[in-house]
Amino acid sequence: MNLAPLIGAPARSALLGLALLLSGPLTQAQTQAPTPGAAAPAEASAAGAAAKVLRYSFRVAETGFDPAKVTDLYSRVITSHMFESLYGYDHLARPVRIVPLTAAALPEVSADFKTFTIRLKPGIYFTDDPAFKGQRRELVAADYVYSLKRFADPAVNSPNWGSVEAQKLLGLNAYRGTVLRSRGRFDYDRPLPGLRALDRYTLQLQLEEPRPRLLEFLADASLYGAVAREVIEAYGDQSMAHPVGTGPFVLTQWRRSSLIVLSKNPGYRERYYDAQAAADDAEGQALAARFKGRRLPMLDRVEVSIIEENQPRWLSFLDGQFQFLERVPEDFIGQAAPGGQLAPNLARQGMRLHRQLAADTLFTVFNMEDPVVGGYTPEKVALRRAIGLATDKGREMSVVRRNQAISAQAMFQPHTRGYNAQFKSEMSAYDPARARALLELYGYKDVDGDGWREQPDGTPLVLEALSIPEGFQRQIDELWQKNMAAVGLRVKLKIAKWPENLKAMRNGKFSIWWLAVSASQPDSQDVLNMFSSTHIGSSNYARIKLPELDALVARTDLMPDGPERQALFQHSQRLATAYMPYFARGHRFHTDISRAELVGYRRPLFWNNWWEYVELAN
Incomplete structure (x- = not known):
C-alpha cells in the first residue's frame, strides 16, 4: 500500500521546488556515480540516434531508494524501476493479471496455501557496483531470502514490516521477537524454515497459516525487489542513496527534492514486450500489436523534476519542458479537460488524455x-x-x-x-x-x-x-x-x-x-x-x-x-x-496527459513501473 499526501498526488509526500536542471554540483551523499559504461548507451542509442529521454515531474519529493525503508509513493515509483520482484503485472491486462518477472513461472503452491516453491530465471544480474569488487553478480534465490529478512531486522526499522509480518513466514516473526527482547544483532545467516534457498535458483516460502493471496504480496517490485547483501553492507546507513538492483534502469544523478535521473541499465537482460490486452480492449490491442517483441526498456533515460506548486508544473508542461503530465493539477483541470474531454487546443497538438478512477x-x-x-x-x-x-x-x-x-x-x-x-x-x-x-x-x-x-x-x-x-x-x-x-x-x-x-x-x-x-x-x-x-x-x-x-x-x-x-x-x-x-x-x-511523442502509456492500477513499456516516437 502506498502512502501519500492528501494533495492531488500520492503519495503517498514536499521538500519541493522548481527543478533547475543545470544548477549546483552534486555531493557524494546526493548521488550515486553512474555505472561505468551506462552513459554511453543512453546517449548513443540506436546506432547513434539521439537519446530518448522522458522528462516529467513529481509534485512531492522522494525520501530515498532502499525498498525496505521507503513508504511514500514517489520513492516507490523510482525503486520499482530499479529493483525487481519475483512477479509483476501485465502492463495491458484489465482485469489485472500477475505474471512472472524474475521467476521462471508461477509458484508451485501446496493445497493448504502454506508452502510456495518458486524457481528463478538464471542469467539475471545486478547492475555493476564497487561493492561487487569487479565481479558480475548474478541474482540468486538467497537474495530474496536476504531481502525479506531485512524487513524483520529491528536495526533497519522498516515502515513496511507490518506487511511482511502479516505473511507469517515460518520462524521470521518469532526470531524478530527474540532479537528485540535481547537487543541483539539480527543474524542474517540464521536458517529459518519459512525462508529457504533450496538451491541457487529455487526459493521456498513456508507459512504458519494459509496465505491464498501471497502471490499479490510478491508482485510489488517497489518493496519486495531483490537487493544484494554486499551492497547493503557496503553502504550501511547510506543505503537510501545507493540503490543497486536488477531492473531496467539505474540511478545516475540525484539532487534531493529537485532532480532524479535514471538511465537505461546497460547490462539489463534480454527481455521483450509481451503484454496482452483483453479482446475487447481496442487501445490495448493496438499497443500490443505495435510493441510486440520489442526489447525493453525502450527509453534511454528518465529525468524526474520535483515541482511543488501547481502553476509552474502546469506551465512547464505546456511550455514543452515535459512530455508527460502526471495528474493534471486541479486548479487547471478546466483548461486541460473541460467536461472530462481533452481541450481542443491540446488535442490539436496530438496530446492524449488518460483518466481513470484511482485505487x-x-x-x-x-x-x-x-x-x-x-x-x-x-x-x-x-x-x-x-x-x-x-x-x-x-x-x-x-x-x-x-x-x-x-x-x-x-x-x-x-x-x-x-x-x-x-x-x-x-x-x-x-x-x-x-x-x-x-x-x-x-x-x-x-x-x-x-x-x-x-x-x-x-x-x-x-x-x-x-x-x-x-x-x-x-x-x-x-x-x-x-x-x-x-x-x-x-x-x-x-x-x-x-x-x-x-x-x-x-x-x-x-x-x-x-x-x-x-x-x-x-x-x-x-x-x-x-x-x-x-x-x-x-x-x-x-x-x-x-x-x-x-x-x-x-x-x-x-x-x-x-x-x-x-x-x-x-x-x-x-x-x-x-x-x-x-x-x-x-x-x-x-487525469494524466501525454504529448504526441510519448507512446504506450497506460496508468498502472496496483503497481508503479511503466517506463520500460513506453517509447518516444520521432
Missing part, C-alpha cells in the same frame, strides 16, 4: 493515543464523529478538487475486493447541525462565551492538525478550518515538510493529519491492517487498538476470497464508521 482513498487520520481526539470513551468517539459530520467533503471534491474526486463511504479503494460502490455510511454525511448537537450532548460546550467550545472538563479545546506548505493543500486547510469554525471548533495548523510530518506520525507525535493511501494489490487486506493493533508503527497510522477489529483482521487474512470474507469486509466498514479512527473523504480521478 486510492483520501482520508483524515486521528491519533487514537492523542489526549484530545484519541480514546474510546463516548465523548472522544463523539468528537471524532462530529468532526466528520462537520467536514464538507462534497465541497472539497467539487470545488477545491474541481470534480476530480468522488466522495468516499469507507476506506476501501476502488478496484479492490472490499470496495462496494453501493455501500452508504455516515462518512458520506455533511450535517453541521447534527455535529453541533453531538458536541453539546457529550459536553463540548462554549463555557466562556468566546465562540469556541471547551472540552467536557472545561479545559481549552484546540484541534491540532499537521499540514504542508503547498498552495493546493492551503485551499483544503482553509475549507476545513471554516467547517470546524462553523460548529465552534478551534483549529491550529502545524505546518512542516512532508518527511517531518511522516516521521511525527510514525512516532505517534501528532493529533490529526490528512493523507491518501493507494492500493498496491487487488486485495483489501492492507486497508484492514490499518485497523490492526499489530500494525501500529507501520500501516496502523491511527494507532487504534480494538480487540473486535483485531479478530476480524486476523480472520479475513486466512480466508479464501468469497461471500463470507466479503461480508466481513462490510462489517469492518461499520465498525470503522462507529469508532472513526479514520474519516474517509474521497477517491480521486487520475
Whole structure:
C-alpha cells in the first residue's frame, strides 16, 4: 500500500521546488556515480540516434531508494524501476493479471496455501557496483531470502514490516521477537524454515497459516525487489542513496527534492514486450500489436523534476519542458479537460488524455493515543464523529478538487475486493447541525462565551492538525478550518515538510493529519491492517487498538476470497464508521496527459513501473 499526501498526488509526500536542471554540483551523499559504461548507451542509442529521454515531474519529493525503508509513493515509483520482484503485472491486462518477472513461472503452491516453491530465471544480474569488487553478480534465490529478512531486522526499522509480518513466514516473526527482547544483532545467516534457498535458483516460502493471496504480496517490485547483501553492507546507513538492483534502469544523478535521473541499465537482460490486452480492449490491442517483441526498456533515460506548486508544473508542461503530465493539477483541470474531454487546443497538438478512477482513498487520520481526539470513551468517539459530520467533503471534491474526486463511504479503494460502490455510511454525511448537537450532548460546550467550545472538563479545546506548505493543500486547510469554525471548533495548523510530518506520525507525535493511501494489490487486506493493533508503527497510522477489529483482521487474512470474507469486509466498514479512527473523504480521478511523442502509456492500477513499456516516437 502506498502512502501519500492528501494533495492531488500520492503519495503517498514536499521538500519541493522548481527543478533547475543545470544548477549546483552534486555531493557524494546526493548521488550515486553512474555505472561505468551506462552513459554511453543512453546517449548513443540506436546506432547513434539521439537519446530518448522522458522528462516529467513529481509534485512531492522522494525520501530515498532502499525498498525496505521507503513508504511514500514517489520513492516507490523510482525503486520499482530499479529493483525487481519475483512477479509483476501485465502492463495491458484489465482485469489485472500477475505474471512472472524474475521467476521462471508461477509458484508451485501446496493445497493448504502454506508452502510456495518458486524457481528463478538464471542469467539475471545486478547492475555493476564497487561493492561487487569487479565481479558480475548474478541474482540468486538467497537474495530474496536476504531481502525479506531485512524487513524483520529491528536495526533497519522498516515502515513496511507490518506487511511482511502479516505473511507469517515460518520462524521470521518469532526470531524478530527474540532479537528485540535481547537487543541483539539480527543474524542474517540464521536458517529459518519459512525462508529457504533450496538451491541457487529455487526459493521456498513456508507459512504458519494459509496465505491464498501471497502471490499479490510478491508482485510489488517497489518493496519486495531483490537487493544484494554486499551492497547493503557496503553502504550501511547510506543505503537510501545507493540503490543497486536488477531492473531496467539505474540511478545516475540525484539532487534531493529537485532532480532524479535514471538511465537505461546497460547490462539489463534480454527481455521483450509481451503484454496482452483483453479482446475487447481496442487501445490495448493496438499497443500490443505495435510493441510486440520489442526489447525493453525502450527509453534511454528518465529525468524526474520535483515541482511543488501547481502553476509552474502546469506551465512547464505546456511550455514543452515535459512530455508527460502526471495528474493534471486541479486548479487547471478546466483548461486541460473541460467536461472530462481533452481541450481542443491540446488535442490539436496530438496530446492524449488518460483518466481513470484511482485505487486510492483520501482520508483524515486521528491519533487514537492523542489526549484530545484519541480514546474510546463516548465523548472522544463523539468528537471524532462530529468532526466528520462537520467536514464538507462534497465541497472539497467539487470545488477545491474541481470534480476530480468522488466522495468516499469507507476506506476501501476502488478496484479492490472490499470496495462496494453501493455501500452508504455516515462518512458520506455533511450535517453541521447534527455535529453541533453531538458536541453539546457529550459536553463540548462554549463555557466562556468566546465562540469556541471547551472540552467536557472545561479545559481549552484546540484541534491540532499537521499540514504542508503547498498552495493546493492551503485551499483544503482553509475549507476545513471554516467547517470546524462553523460548529465552534478551534483549529491550529502545524505546518512542516512532508518527511517531518511522516516521521511525527510514525512516532505517534501528532493529533490529526490528512493523507491518501493507494492500493498496491487487488486485495483489501492492507486497508484492514490499518485497523490492526499489530500494525501500529507501520500501516496502523491511527494507532487504534480494538480487540473486535483485531479478530476480524486476523480472520479475513486466512480466508479464501468469497461471500463470507466479503461480508466481513462490510462489517469492518461499520465498525470503522462507529469508532472513526479514520474519516474517509474521497477517491480521486487520475487525469494524466501525454504529448504526441510519448507512446504506450497506460496508468498502472496496483503497481508503479511503466517506463520500460513506453517509447518516444520521432
